Amino acid sequence: MKDMSLADNRGKLFGKINIIDLIIILLIVLTAVGGYMFFFGRDSKQAVNTGKVVYDFEITNVSKDFVDAITPGDPIRDSTRGNELGTVVSKSSRGATMLNEDLINGRYIIAEVPDAYDVVITIEANGNITPANVIVGGAEIKVGKKFFIKGKGYANQGFVTKMTFAGQ
């Protein structure tokens, strides 16, 4: 009876191509296609421009010493991953406040916290700007995103509260 096997006794497809080689080639091709689609194939999200990004980063309820330690020109890093998030351009602070319940009068009030400050640090950085993301030091910068940052002699957590692009 005629042998109906696709591969012969040496594992060659139709007696010509080694089936293991074929699988490996297919896997390489699929991996390459998958990689290309992942990095370049997602519509316009990946169209990258490089530009200057200026963003505000707010840290709440800190001491005066902490506020004083922040100096324009300080490099800022992500204290979790260590990547650079830009340079301090300026800072502004005000008395720290909290949203509290006034149960006597049935209302919410903004109450000042004694001896504590909310500080807004304005940071400038070079970023990769796509239609979907602004990436600085590998991190997506967006209003509402929480970061753990460190500067020269200080570290804390806070949120991005504003973002603009140079020239806007």
Add this chain to the structure above:
Amino acid sequence: MLLDEKGRLFGKISIVDIGVLLLIAVLIGGVYYKFFMVDKDQNAAKFDTIEYKVLVEEVRQQSVDAIEIGADIYDVKTNSPMGSITDVEVLPATDQLTKADGTMVIAEKPERFNVLITIRVPGIETKYGFRANGRLDINRESQQVMDTRMIEMVAKIVDVKNLSKAQQ
């Protein structure tokens, strides 16, 4: 016997060959499905226009300012496109408060806002529900983290409808 002593099915086809062919077919099928069957741009013509509303609660003015009409919006977990913002309505943030005398009131939170965002996305409606780009479920009361280029926010879906069907 299904297999003979050489591992051939019915004495004709090698079971290893079948396994290899099946693996290749599944890989090709998977890649085709992933990149061509559910792609928004490839299949936009088949989709209806789904309009849904999400509520972002108790945010500050900075966040309100970062939510822009026309911005593309994405699901953060899957990085999938979830449509474009067509309308933004800013409402005062309120909450129930139990007063000291035991009565309850609805009290406004100063400097906090609820933002009702209207989003349109190509999608499908089935008997099981609505899916953005045929991929992600849009269910009332479900919460998800969404982002645009400018802001990341926790949003609760409060309404969804098929605009294409409504216009027929």
